Amino acid sequence: MAETILEIKNLVRSFGAKRALDNINLSLEKGTVLGLVGQNGAGKTTLIKHILGLLRAESGSVRVFGMDPVADPPGVLSKIGYLSEEGDLPLWMKVDELIRYSAAFYPGWDSKYAEELQKQFGLSSGAKLGSLSKGQRARAGLLIALAFRPELLLLDEPSSGLDPVVRKDILSAVIRTIADEGRTVLFSSHLLTEVEQVSDRVVMIQDGKIVIDDELATIKQEYCQVSLRFKSPQTVPPSISGGLHWQGDGRNWTALWSGDTDQLLASLSALDGELVSKRGVSLDEIFVAYAGGEKS
Amino acid sequence: MTSGFTILGLMVHRFRRAYLIFAAMLVVFVGLGQLPQSWIPEWAAGLLCLPFALGLLLTVFGFVNVEADISSNASAYSPWLLRLPVKTRELAIWPILAASIWGFVAWIIFAKGYLIPRGVQAPIVWPGFSLAALALSFQAIMWRPVRYGNVRLVVALVVGTAVSLFGLVSSLYKVSESLITLISALAIVVGAAAAWWSVAIARTTPVGGAIEPISIARKHVQYRPFRSPFMAQVWLEWRRQGRLLPILTTFGLLALSLPLAFNRSLDPVYVNSFFKVNLWVESAYYYIPWVPLVFATIIGMGAHKSDMRAENGSFNLFYATKPLNSNSMVRAKLMSIAIGVAITALITVGVLLGWLLIPCIAPSGKTVSYLSLLTQRFGRDEWIGITFYAALIICWCWRNEMVGAFTDYLPSRHYVSGYAFLIPFNGSIVLAVLSIPGFWSGDIGVIRMEIASGSLFLIKLVASVFSAREYVRLRPTGLADIRRILVWWLGIVLLVQGLNTWIIAQFSGNVTEIPLYMKQPICLFLTCLIVPITRPIYALSAIEKGRHRV
Numbered sequence: 097m098a099e100t101i102l103e104i105k106n107l108v109r110s111f112g113a114k115r116a117l118d119n120i121n122l123s124l125e126k127g128t129v130l131g132l133v134g135q136n137g138a139g140k141t142t143l144i145k146h147i148l149g150l151l152r153a154e155s156g157s158v159r160v161f162g163m164d165p166v167a168d169p170p171g172v173l174s175k176i177g178y179l180s181e182e183g184d185l186p187l188w189m190k191v192d193e194l195i196r197y198s199a200a201f202y203p204g205w206d207s208k209y210a211e212e213l214q215k216q217f218g219l220s221s222g223a224k225l226g227s228l229s230k231g232q233r234a235r236a237g238l239l240i241a242l243a244f245r246p247e248l249l250l251l252d253e254p255s256s257g258l259d260p261v262v263r264k265d266i267l268s269a270v271i272r273t274i275a276d277e278g279r280t281v282l283f284s285s286h287l288l289t290e291v292e293q294v295s296d297r298v299v300m301i302q303d304g305k306i307v308i309d310d311e312l313a314t315i316k317q318e319y320c321q322v323s324l325r326f327k328s329p330q331t332v333p334p335s336i337s338g339g340l341h342w343q344g345d346g347r348n349w350t351a352l353w354s355g356d357t358d359q360l361l362a363s364l365s366a367l368d369g370e371l372v373s374k375r376g377v378s379l380d381e382i383f384v385a386y387a388g389g390e391k392s
Numbered sequence: 393m394t395s396g397f398t399i400l401g402l403m404v405h406r407f408r409r410a411y412l413i414f415a416a417m418l419v420v421f422v423g424l425g426q427l428p429q430s431w432i433p434e435w436a437a438g439l440l441c442l443p444f445a446l447g448l449l450l451t452v453f454g455f456v457n458v459e460a461d462i463s464s465n466a467s468a469y470s471p472w473l474l475r476l477p478v479k480t481r482e483l484a485i486w487p488i489l490a491a492s493i494w495g496f497v498a499w500i501i502f503a504k505g506y507l508i509p510r511g512v513q514a515p516i517v518w519p520g521f522s523l524a525a526l527a528l529s530f531q532a533i534m535w536r537p538v539r540y541g542n543v544r545l546v547v548a549l550v551v552g553t554a555v556s557l558f559g560l561v562s563s564l565y566k567v568s569e570s571l572i573t574l575i576s577a578l579a580i581v582v583g584a585a586a587a588w589w590s591v592a593i594a595r596t597t598p599v600g601g602a603i604e605p606i607s608i609a610r611k612h613v614q615y616r617p618f619r620s621p622f623m624a625q626v627w628l629e630w631r632r633q634g635r636l637l638p639i640l641t642t643f644g645l646l647a648l649s650l651p652l653a654f655n656r657s658l659d660p661v662y663v664n665s666f667f668k669v670n671l672w673v674e675s676a677y678y679y680i681p682w683v684p685l686v687f688a689t690i691i692g693m694g695a696h697k698s699d700m701r702a703e704n705g706s707f708n709l710f711y712a713t714k715p716l717n718s719n720s721m722v723r724a725k726l727m728s729i730a731i732g733v734a735i736t737a738l739i740t741v742g743v744l745l746g747w748l749l750i751p752c753i754a755p756s757g758k759t760v761s762y763l764s765l766l767t768q769r770f771g772r773d774e775w776i777g778i779t780f781y782a783a784l785i786i787c788w789c790w791r792n793e794m795v796g797a798f799t800d801y802l803p804s805r806h807y808v809s810g811y812a813f814l815i816p817f818n819g820s821i822v823l824a825v826l827s828i829p830g831f832w833s834g835d836i837g838v839i840r841m842e843i844a845s846g847s848l849f850l851i852k853l854v855a856s857v858f859s860a861r862e863y864v865r866l867r868p869t870g871l872a873d874i875r876r877i878l879v880w881w882l883g884i885v886l887l888v889q890g891l892n893t894w895i896i897a898q899f900s901g902n903v904t905e906i907p908l909y910m911k912q913p914i915c916l917f918l919t920c921l922i923v924p925i926t927r928p929i930y931a932l933s934a935i936e937k938g939r940h941r942v
Contacts, residue, residue, distance in 0.1 A: 150712055152942050166940045167869065170621075173715035184709040186699055188631070196615045200624030201715050226465075 098125040101248055101280045102147065106156035109142055109304075116142045118304040120156070124282065126247075129274055131295030131312070132284040133379070135387050139304040140284045144252045147282070148178060161247070174202060177246030179237045179266075181253035187226030191219045191236060195243075202244035210243035217265065231262040238269055249273050249281045255290065263290065270294050288380040298379065302386055312379070321377050322353045322360070326369040336363045341385035352377060352385035395478050396486040402473060403487060404454045411454070414447040418498060422505035429510055437510055439824045444506075446813050448498055452527045455491035456534050459809055462548055463541040467594035468534035474595050483595070484588040491531060492524035492580060499523055515559075518569055521576035522559045528583025529555055536590035537597045546643055549690070555579060621716050625724035626731075632700075633691065634728030637793065638735045640687040645743045648676060648683060658753060669752040673762055680744045681785050684736045688789035692796030693812045700800040701808075707801075707939045718935040719873045722928050725797050733790045737782075788921055795924045798931035803938035822920055845892070845919035849885055856881075856926040859933045866936040874929060881926050888922050 102124035109117040117139050124130055134140050145151045146158050149165030149172060158165060165172040185194065191214070199205040214221070217235035225233055234254065241249065249270070255263040267290055273279045274294065285291050291298065298315055300308035308315060324334065326347050333342030338355030353360065357374075364371060404411065421444065424432065432440075450458060460468030467474070473483065499520040507514040529551050538544045558579075562572045618624040651672045658668040702708050748763035770778070796815065799808045825831070831840060860874045892915040 148713055149940055150706065150709070152940050167867075169939075170715040170717055173713055176713070178709075178713050180709055182702075182709055184702070186708075186710060188699070192615065196617060197624050197628060200618035201621045 098127060100124070101126050101128075101161060102282075103159040103162075104143075104146070104156070107143075107146060107153055107158060108155045109139075109146065109151065110154060115304050117146070120301075120304075120306060122299065122306065122309070124280060126280055127278055128297055129270070129281040129283065129295050131291035131298045131379075132282060132301065133286075133288060133291055133298060133383055134301035136286075138301045140301055141252055142304075143301065144250060144282070144284060147250065148173070148176065175247040177241035177244065177249045179234070179241040179251050179254045181256040183230065183233055183237070185225050185233055185237055187224070189225050190221070191223050191225065191228075192221040194225065194236060194240060198240040199243070202246075205244045207243075209245070210239060213239045213243060231258050234258055234262055235265060238266060242269055242273065245273075245279070247278070247280065249279065249283075251281070251283045251285070253284055253286065255285060255287055263287070267294065288378070288383055292379045300383065300386060307386055308382070315379070315382065316376060318354045319352055319377050319382050320354075320374050321350060321381065322374050323348070323350045323372040324364060324369050325349075325372050326367060328368065330367075334367055334369065336360065336367070341388060348372075352382060395482055399473065399476070399478070399483060399486050400455075400490050403457075403470065407450065407454045407458065410447070411451055414451050414498070417443060417447055418501050418505070421502055425506040425509035432510075435824060435828045439821065442817055442820045442824075444502055446817055448495065448502075448523070450813060451498070452491055452495040452523065453530065455487045455494070455527065456530045459805060460534055461541070462534065463545045465538050465541040465544070467537040467590070467597070469591060469594050474591075480588075480592050480595055484591040488528060488531060488584050488587050491527035492584070495523035495527050496520035515563070515569055518559050518563075518572045518576050521573055521580060522555065525576050525579035525583050526552065526555045528580060528587050532583055532586030532590050534590075535587060535594055537594050542639075546640070549640065549687075550643075550647070621714075622720050622724055625714075625716055625720060626727050629725045629728035630731065632728075633725070633793070633797065634732035636691050637684060637688055637729075637732040637789070638739055640691070641684040641736045642739055644683040644687060645680065645740065648680065649743065649747070651676075652747075652750070665755040667752055667754060667765055669762060669765070670750055673747055673750055673752075677744065677747050677762075680747065681740060681782065684733075684740055684789050685785055685792065688733070688736075688792045692793040693815060694796060694799060694808060701803070701805070701938065706803060706941055707935075712939050718867070718870070718932050718939070721801075721935060722798075722931045725800070725931070726794060726928065729793045729797060730790060733786060733793070736789065737786050741782075784918075784921075791921050791925060795927045798927050798934055801931055801934035801938050803934065803941070841916050842893070845889065845916050845923075848919060848923045849889070852923045852926055856929050859926075859929050863929065863933040863936055866933070866940070866942075870932065870936075873932065877926065877928050884925070885919075885922055888918055892916075892919070 100123055102122065104120055104122040107117050107120040107122075108115070120139075120143065122143075132140050132143070142151065146153060147160055147165065149158075149169050152166050160172045161175055163171050189197070195210055195214070199207070199210070217232070217239060219228075219232065219236055219239065223232075225236060228236065238254070241251075251266070251270070254266050258266075270281055270283060271294060273281055281294070283291060283295060292312065295312050298308060298310065298312050299306055310318070322339075324344075326334070326349070329346035330344075330349065333339070333344075333351075334349060336351075336353075338360065339351040339353050342349055342351045344350055361371060401408075421440075424440070457468040457470065469483070476483070497520075500516060503514045503516055503519070530548065533544060533548050533551060536544075559572050559576060562575075563569070618627065652670070655672055656670065659671045660666045661669050661671075661674055700708055700711055706712070745763070748766065749761045751759045752762050752765055754760050754765075796811070799811050802808055802811075825844070831837065856878070860878065864871050864874060
């Protein structure tokens with residue numbers, strides 16, 4: 097059995113009256129690439145901040161490498177490579193100063209790899225971070241997140257607002273990290289095509305709750321888009337279990353659907369309807385369905 | 393006109409209550425000015441000027457942007473105000489008028505309503521003009537996006553000091569009031585034009601009003617790696633704060649030494665007999681050791697890089713995610729400050745020696761150094777005094793920088809702004825109490841000293857225990873750190889208190905024979921310096937609250 101890197105149990109977090117995380121249970125095994133998706137404000141960053149120990153759990157527990165990240169920040173943080181969308185690097189530092197400063201904290205810092213990444217990203221040693229473009233700063237952040245070959249790579253919306261070339265760099269870095277045996281990645285992003293390319297497991301958060309947590313292949317197998325036709329016009333979305341994000345009017349309706357096909361056909365015949373077509377869906381479509389639709 | 397009020401309203405919105413409180417305070421001052429003089433003792437009347445001064449500074453600088461980072465290269469003019477669909481003229485003129493009129497009128501009310509009725513011969517017009525010129529010059533400096541934030545810091549310090557001291561120094565040198573007023577009025581015109589220009593530049597500079605520094609091609613230097621994470625953190629703190637003191641002190645001492653380049657003439661002074669000395673050396677060398685202290689205090693109050701905290705008050709993610717514990721973070725900061733103070737002490741001693749080696753002419757016509765002239769004046773007590781004085785200033789510099797350093801970790805910008813005003817206010821009260829005439833004389837003065845220093849010690853002990861309890865609640869494993877700090881602190885406090893008591897006891901019955909550097913106010917002053925060094929406990933609690941938010 098693979099080693100568990102992350103174990104979150106019954107995690108609850110509120111900000112005033114708003115419940116940002118509602119009884120979250122999540123575990124992550126070594127070598128997994130987990131895509132964390134959800135709308136803005138769904139709770140992704142709050143969850144990541146708990147993993148980094150930047151927020152104390154209101155109730156429940158968070159264990160990373162078996163340790164409490166609040167109780168032992170050096171123990172946990174020395175194994176995590178972290179890159180966020182916030183662009184929080186100290187702008188007064190030069191690239192070589194950033195590398196020198198960061199290298200001191202990680203015993204596994206690989207200077208050769210750092211040099212290689214610096215070259216690949218075109219980061220000039222004497223350049224001040226404040227004078228770099230947003231994309232170049234993201235690359236500098238990626239360099240220090242990767243150069244010590246972290247056991248857990250934590251990326252919080254790393255591609256947000258960046259051009260396709262930088263996004264490609266980030267993605268290749270994730271793929272390269274995966275190629276390193278035993279590395280684990282938690283990748284939070286809005287860009288679901290990217291998540292789809294690299295993740296082998298996807299967790300979707302909606303209003304602080306986990307609504308989907310499964311292998312990507314299973315999710316894609318489980319969900320499909322169905323087009324239905326009814327003999328008589330329907331004024332409200334049809335009441336068929338497993339349907340999500342109903343769209344249509346009158347006799348023709350479409351929905352994202354998960355469940356047993358025989359059960360769908362039985363429900364349809366009861367409503368005097370027929371299955372016109374059924375096709376596979378992308379993660380993007382599942383996301384939109386959850387974000388914008390009501391589960392019937 | 394309406395847009396003017398809207399701009400001003402938006403600019404000072406966060407401090408709107410401060411303006412109301414300050415206006416109410418002015419009314420109270422006018423009322424106090426009407427009371428018979430004997431009702432308020434002189435020292436208390438003087439003490440009451442402090443809330444006025446602090447309120448005046450806060451409200452006038454509200455029209456600049458009190459919360460801006462002086463060492464940043466971005467414009468301090470709010471970016472979203474810059475984007476308002478109004479003319480640059482309107483964005484500039486209203487805050488310029490508001491800052492100058494508010495400062496001028498507040499001074500007139502205070503001087504006419506409170507100071508003059510109490511018999512103080514206060515000038516009316518030029519201080520108001522000086523204040524307006526100070527506000528406008530800060531608007532010009534702070535609103536202008538710059539290439540190098542540190543240069544702005546130095547310019548602000550130099551211009552601020554020059555504008556603040558110009559009227560005061562000129563009046564001491566008996567320059568006519570009308571001339572001081574005229575020059576201050578000119579400074580207002582120049583300041584207003586410069587502030588207007590700064591807004592125009594800020595508006596046309598992209599990305600939050602910051603100008604990118606020019607990158608200078610340089611030879612690639614291969615740095616040696618740091619020995620440990622702690623040393624890397626010491627380096628970081630050195631870059632953020634530690635090195636500022638030696639840099640600023642060097643600038644300050646160079647400025648103070650500038651007159652030596654222009655005035656090399658020797659004039660007679662009497663030291664047992666007539667010597668010919670450089671008058672600038674004779675009159676200004678006392679001030680040299682105080683230069684680092686002034687800068688240490690300014691840095692300690694927040695004039696250093698403030699990127700440790702994000703906008704929402706939590707730790708900046710880059711720093712928060714470094715695998716380092718709170719204790720090492722605080723120790724690194726204290727060490728970097730100590731290194732900065734040690735280097736500054738060497739620079740200051742070097743400059744002072746340079747001054748004192750300037751030749752002067754003895755009555756015999758022989759050329760001797762000023763140092764040898766001084767040594768003739770000094771006896772044993774003076775040398776002990778000088779040693780004490782040097783040690784005191786070094787400790788004081790470290791202490792003043794250190795006690796303000798914990799604000800970097802406070803999980804709120806409001807606390808930090810409040811701290812910058814609270815500390816000088818608090819310090820001024822202590823200094824005012826120390827200077828009450830006759831308060832320390834005789835044996836009763838000894839008892840008063842013991843009570844005063846004991847109270848300070850107790851207040852700080854209670855605050856520290858409260859803060860330590862909070863820290864241990866958030867980090868139970870941190871008990872050992874707290875114990876260590878408390879034991880050190882208690883040890884030092886008890887040592888100083890014991891020393892004070894012993895010194896006083898040695899001279900009991902013959903208080904007049906106590907040398908100056910051992911008198912009760914000095915002993916209490918030492919206690920005031922020692923007592924606040926429990927701040928590492930506050931820093932630890934602040935890190936816990938900001939880095940691992942509840």
